[in-house]
Amino acid sequence: MKYKFTKMHGAGNDYVYINCFEQKVVKPEKLSILLSDRHKGIGGDGLVLICPSDAADAKMKMFNLDGSEGNMCGNAIRCVAKYIYENGIAKKDVLDIETKSGTKTITVRSKNGKFISAAVDMGKAVLEPEKIPMNCTGESFISKPITVGGKEYPATAVSMGNPHCVIFVDDVDEIDIEKIGPMFENHPLFPDRVNTEFIRIIDKNNIQMRVWERGSGETLACGTGSCAAVAACVLNGYSDYDVPVIVHLRGGILTDTYKKDGTVIMEGTASKVFEGIIDTDDLI
Numbered sequence: 046m047k048y049k050f051t052k053m054h055g056a057g058n059d060y061v062y063i064n065c066f067e068q069k070v071v072k073p074e075k076l077s078i079l080l081s082d083r084h085k086g087i088g089g090d091g092l093v094l095i096c097p098s099d100a101a102d103a104k105m106k107m108f109n110l111d112g113s114e115g116n117m118c119g120n121a122i123r124c125v126a127k128y129i130y131e132n133g134i135a136k137k138d139v140l141d142i143e144t145k146s147g148t149k150t151i152t153v154r155s156k157n158g159k160f161i162s163a164a165v166d167m168g169k170a171v172l173e174p175e176k177i178p179m180n181c182t183g184e185s186f187i188s189k190p191i192t193v194g195g196k197e198y199p200a201t202a203v204s205m206g207n208p209h210c211v212i213f214v215d216d217v218d219e220i221d222i223e224k225i226g227p228m229f230e231n232h233p234l235f236p237d238r239v240n241t242e243f244i245r246i247i248d249k250n251n252i253q254m255r256v257w258e259r260g261s262g263e264t265l266a267c268g269t270g271s272c273a274a275v276a277a278c279v280l281n282g283y284s285d286y287d288v289p290v291i292v293h294l295r296g297g298i299l300t301d302t303y304k305k306d307g308t309v310i311m312e313g314t315a316s317k318v319f320e321g322i323i324d325t326d327d328l329i
Contacts, residue, residue, distance in 0.1 A: 046071060046325050050080070051128065052087060052318040055120030057265030057296015059089045059318070060107070062128060065096040077108035079328045086328055090264050093121050095128055102135035104143040109260030117146040117206035119165060119268015119299075123315040126151045127160040146206025162314045167269070169307040170276040171204035178208065179234050187280050193228045201277040205309065208239045208259075209273035213281070217245045217255045226257030240267060242274045246283050253293045265296025272309040275301040 048070070051062045061080045063070055070076060077092035079085075091109045098104035105125045107115040122142055129135045129142075130153055140151045150166045171177060172185040179186060179202055186202040191210070201211045210229055214220060220243050229241040238259040245253040254274055256267040271292040278284040286305045291298055299313040 047322055048076075048325065049320070049322050050087065051320040052089065053124040053128070053315060054296070054318060055123045055266065055268065055315045056294050056299055056313055058118070058120035058267060059265075060091050060093045060118075060121050060124065061087050061089045062093045062095060062124065064128070064132075065094045066103075066134060070094055073106070073108050074112040074114070076325065078110065078112045079325055080323070081110045082328075087323060090258070090261050091115070093118075093125065095125055095134075098143040101141035101143040101148050102137070103129050103140075106145070109258070110262065111260045113260045114145070115207065115260065117144045117149075117269055119167060119205075119270075119272060119311050120266055120313070120315075122149055122151065122165055122268070123163045123313055126153060126163045126165075127315040127317070130155070130160050131158075144206070160315065162312060164310055164312040165268070167205055167272050167309045167311050170273065170303065170309055172202075172280075174202065177202050177204040178236055180236055181234060185280075187277075191232065191234060193232060194225055201280060202239075203273040203276050205269040205272045205276075207269055208235055208237060209270055210235070210239045210241045211244060211274050211277035212241065213244050213246065213277075213283075215245065217243045217253050220255060222255060222257055222263050226263060230257060230259045240270055240273075242267070242270045242277075244274050244278070246278070247293070249284050249290075250288065251291045251293065252278060252283075255295065266294040266299065268299065268311055268313070271299045272301050272303075272311050276303045276309060279303045 094106040096104040191200040
């Protein structure tokens with residue numbers, strides 16, 4: 046089976062994108078595993094399908110490295126916005142894109158008809174453990190102890206349409222993320238597994254972040270993760286409501302604002318790397 050694809054990234058969080066307005070994808074779970082392989086495939090953090098929608102300008106369906114379907118990706122949705130804007134599917138300054146976590150509104154910044162960046166209304170940060178979901182009850186899980194690998198960490202749990210566990214550390218670079226990442230991901234507190242953000246506070250308006258994504262491992266950036274991290278910073282008193290916080294990731298920067306009403310606005314760029322046609326029969 047041959048597929049026309051576009052390779053794109055947002056802050057280094059790279060996916061393979063297929064336009065399903067023009068093509069039909071068979072077995073996307075298996076295809077994601079094949080295409081994401083950085084040695085034998087195209088290479089990426091997963092597969093994103095850009096599909097028609099009855100409720101929005103387009104629908105985003107995303108699949109992780111391991112073939113599992115994801116709910117939402119903030120970096121990927123900016124790339125989808127860039128694709129549908131620049132390819133004339135919906136050339137509007139305000140776009141609605143349907144995801145498994147609901148329809149998101151994206152405000153496009155452009156110059157001479159070219160996409161520059163996008164601000165995404167990511168919706169409200171969910172704090173109730175049962176809705177994240179977590180195997181515990183209460184109104185929130187903010188700076189509460191969690192034991193991983195025999196060590197206790199103060200953790201803050203947030204859902205941005207997918208579950209996140211935010212851990213504040215003194216030095217993100219010294220974290221053995223390949224060892225403890227899977228331990229956090231599969232912690233029994235989180236029945237659907239969890240994404241984990243390791244955060245160093247630089248100052249009130251700047252943080253450094255590394256992320257372990259469920260189903261993908263360490264990635265250079267995570268949009269929903271940066272939103273969860275900024276919400277956690279405000280909830281823990283490190284940053285302020287309604288003030289933009291710059292998130293410094295291994296793949297670039299994102300700027301997120303946690304508003305008093307609980308909504309998170311994320312802004313960043315998106316880039317096309319290359320496009321082509323791949324015959325998946327050659328990958329099997």
